[in-house]
Amino acid sequence: MKKLLIFTIALYAMIVLSVSAYGAENERTWDFCGDEFVNQFSNTEDTIINGLTICKDFELNDYRAKRRNVWFDTSLYTPKYGSIYNGYMKFYANGDTDIHIFGASKTNKQARNLTIYSEATKKSANILMSVTDDYKYEYRGPAGYIYLYTSSYGVRLYSITAKDYNASEYAPMKEGEKKSWDFDNYCSQYSKISQNVNINGLKLYANANETMSCEMGYTRSVYGYIANGYLNLSGRGTKSGRYISFPVPQNSDVYITARSSKSNETRPLLIRNTYFGLPNANINKKSFDSEDIDCGYIDCGGTIDTYKISYYGTGEDFVLSSYDSGIKIYKISVVPRISKLANEKVWNISTNSNFTTGSFEDTTIDSLGLYKAVVENCNIDSYTKRIAIHCRTYPEAGKVKFKVSDSSGIRGDKVKRTISVTANTAKEGTMLMAINSEGYILASFTLSTAIKEYKFDYTGSYDEISFYTFYTGNCSSNYSYIYKVDNGKGEIVGPNDTSRTIEVTQGQKYQYFFTANNISVGNYNYKILYNENALNVKYIGYGDGSNVYSQQGINIIKNSNGEIIFNIDKKYSNWSGITTSVIFEAKSTGLTTIGFIAEKK
CATH class of the missing domain: 2.60.40 (Immunoglobulin-like)
Incomplete structure (x- = not known):
């Protein structure tokens, strides 16, 4: 239907009541919990702190709030019935600016508006504030002062950030581009991290009390993935340290390879943006205690695995930290979602004359990639040829590879693509794995010695998919056999x-x-x-x-x-x-x- x-x-x-229009060199943050602000603020006369003018009658309050596992100790209350003439705060915008307001309604029972007014455009907009969160306003206009005030009842503010907007900063990546950090490459240089470090755009925040380290340690997943070096988040991340951040452009997928530091425990890896808000992404949300709500997180198990996050926002930095105890991060990759079609194709090895018998180290035949594979004759059921691949750990295993069309459906009709492979194995208990180009597990099957068809639904973007086999009992090099591969026909499902x-x-x-x-x-x-x-x-x-x-x-x-x-x-x-x-x-x-x-x- x-x-x-x-x-x-x-x-x-x-x-009805009016509601919503909901650092670095190019970024200014006014933290109302910071000592610099608390020591300079006055509610009896106008105050200017680092370019932010605050009219008198604002109220500084020791109201504690917890958000995304971080405590905020001090808030600033806006006075009632403010305007561009009284009861406002203002700062100078250099032009197009992204404004982040971290705060809440002054009461938990009713949402309230914070008005943003541009002196340059003479226009105003409202941000409806309810629970404590990051509220973003995208100002697009000429340079001039930006006013913030509440024309009715007040709201509670913990911080304000003004970031000069640069359209190219988070522009979508092109096919073949990616951002990737493999911690196997950093262990010799960053054995212990006790101060802030920038590794090719990956920022590590640490201090003498909240340290991190890059360490070596061999590990193997239950699917045969092998890794060595990792970043050790040795404990809870806070507002001041033991967390990392990295840029995520528009239309991107994020892959995080990680595990709990303890093999028999699952531990949450928290995900937020740099303004303590949630990215517009398909991440799990959970309240870990009664004082906090909506923490974005990944549950990291005791064995290494790769987790995928699809991002749908306009671009921002992700922040990762441990909720409480140690987590090991082995690799982070950010890749573009490519909207591109691959030819819908079925490779029947028996009937395809392009496949001749022989061994192939790394070859493409009729757009099907063969890695450490053998094409051999057979006489089983109706099949006369097949591809034989060795069972190994992921890096060394034989593989067949093929392209698959974009099926992510981020606009318009949603597409589901059913991919199938016909296979069997010489040894019961062998796992057939389907992975994408980032090593993310799409599907897994326990192969039989009988020839069977195995299927899974694909909803990712244009990519290369590989099939390989792994024997869970040991790394025995038994063979498995592939007779037919179908890269899927799209079906409208959304x-x-x-x-x-x-x-x-x-x-x-x-x-x-x-x-x-x-x-x-x-x-x-x-x-x-x-x-x-x-x-x-x-x-x-x-x-x-x-x-x-x-x-x-x-x-x-x-x-x-x-x-x-x-x-x-x-x-x-x-x-x-x-x-x-x-x-x-x-x-x-x-x-x-x-x-x-x-x-x-």
């Missing part, structure tokens, strides 16, 4: 994008219902696109705008610059219903367009 994203419209006449042109009248309010039919609702991030020069967001939720709790179950990731991104806390498959509604107020009279997109997490 076709899966649709649709939205309907209702004229909305009720008055929702399509939709948009609608509407006619609006200045000053009128309209409620739009964004619905989905026959969809696994929890598997997607949803994006609503609108023209911010034509429409102003007044409300997001399930109700009519009057119920402050009607956002329950909706997780708003972004709400600014003509874009609302959210997901919802439902796990239903084949679900139909309202994902959310939005009330807009028209800024002008005429036609405008609203779009609705689903992106796979």
Whole structure:
């Protein structure tokens, strides 16, 4: 059945509260928990601290909050009824600027707006703040002062960062490009790390009390992957040290090869951005204690494994740290998701005349790669030829390799590709592994001595997939045999994008219902696109705008610059219903367009 994203419209006449438009040399951070700020701040006269002007009547408060496993001890309260004339803070923006506000509503019962006003453009926008988190506003305009204030009741601020926007900084990588750090290469130089270190863009933050080290130690996964050098996160990461960061461009996948330092324990590796927020990525979220919520994490088991994170944001730095105890990180890679097609193809070794008998060290035949493989004659069932590969650890094992089309479906119709291989083995207990170019396990099968077909669904981007075999009992070099490989035919399995042109009248309010039919609702991030020069967001939720709790179950990731991104806390498959509604107020009279997109997490 076709899966649709649709939205309907209702004229909305009720008055509702206004809501949201949700370092380095090029970055300034004002940390209101820092001693420098606390020692200079005054609430009886205007204060200027490192270029940030703070009007009197702001209140410094020792209100502790924990977020992403980091404690924040001091917050700054904004005064009520602020404006560009009183009760504001301001800083000079050099032009296009990404502004990160780490803070919360002053009360846990109701979200509140922080207004951002540009002196250069004479325009303002609101950021709706609720729980303690990173709230980002993308200012795109000429240089000038940026004002922050609350025109109604106050909010609590822990830090503000202004970063000069550079469109090329996190531009998508091209095919063949990647960022990679293999700690096997750094052990001799960085045996003990007790100060900040930059390794080709990978930043390690350490001090005398919160140290890290690069160490050597042979390890082998249950699938035959071998590694030696690793970065030892020897304990809990804090705000001041024992964590690492690295840049992640747009449209990227991140691969982290890691394990717990203790073989019989699973330990969480925490993931956030540099502003203590969550990246727009398909990461697990969990509250590890009652004082914290929404920690992004990977569960690292006691044996080495490679974990994949798909990133859907506009580019930012990831921060990794251990929640509590030691974790060993062996390798980090950031690769682009390439939207490219490969020829849909079935390689039947028996009927394909390109495959002649012989040994092949590293050869491509009819676009099928053979590594340490043998093509040999056989007479089993209907097969007369097959590929024989040795069972070894991953680096030395025989392999067959082939390209597969982009099936990630980050826009429009979602595509599932079923890949199959027909194989058997000489020894029961042999594992057949399917991996991508970064060593990430896509599927595994226990081979039989009988010839069988093995299948798995592929939803990654354009890549090279390899099949190899590994015997779990030992590294015995028994043979396994491949008779046929199919790199998959795409099948539409998800929702399509939709948009609608509407006619609006200045000053009128309209409620739009964004619905989905026959969809696994929890598997997607949803994006609503609108023209911010034509429409102003007044409300997001399930109700009519009057119920402050009607956002329950909706997780708003972004709400600014003509874009609302959210997901919802439902796990239903084949679900139909309202994902959310939005009330807009028209800024002008005429036609405008609203779009609705689903992106796979």
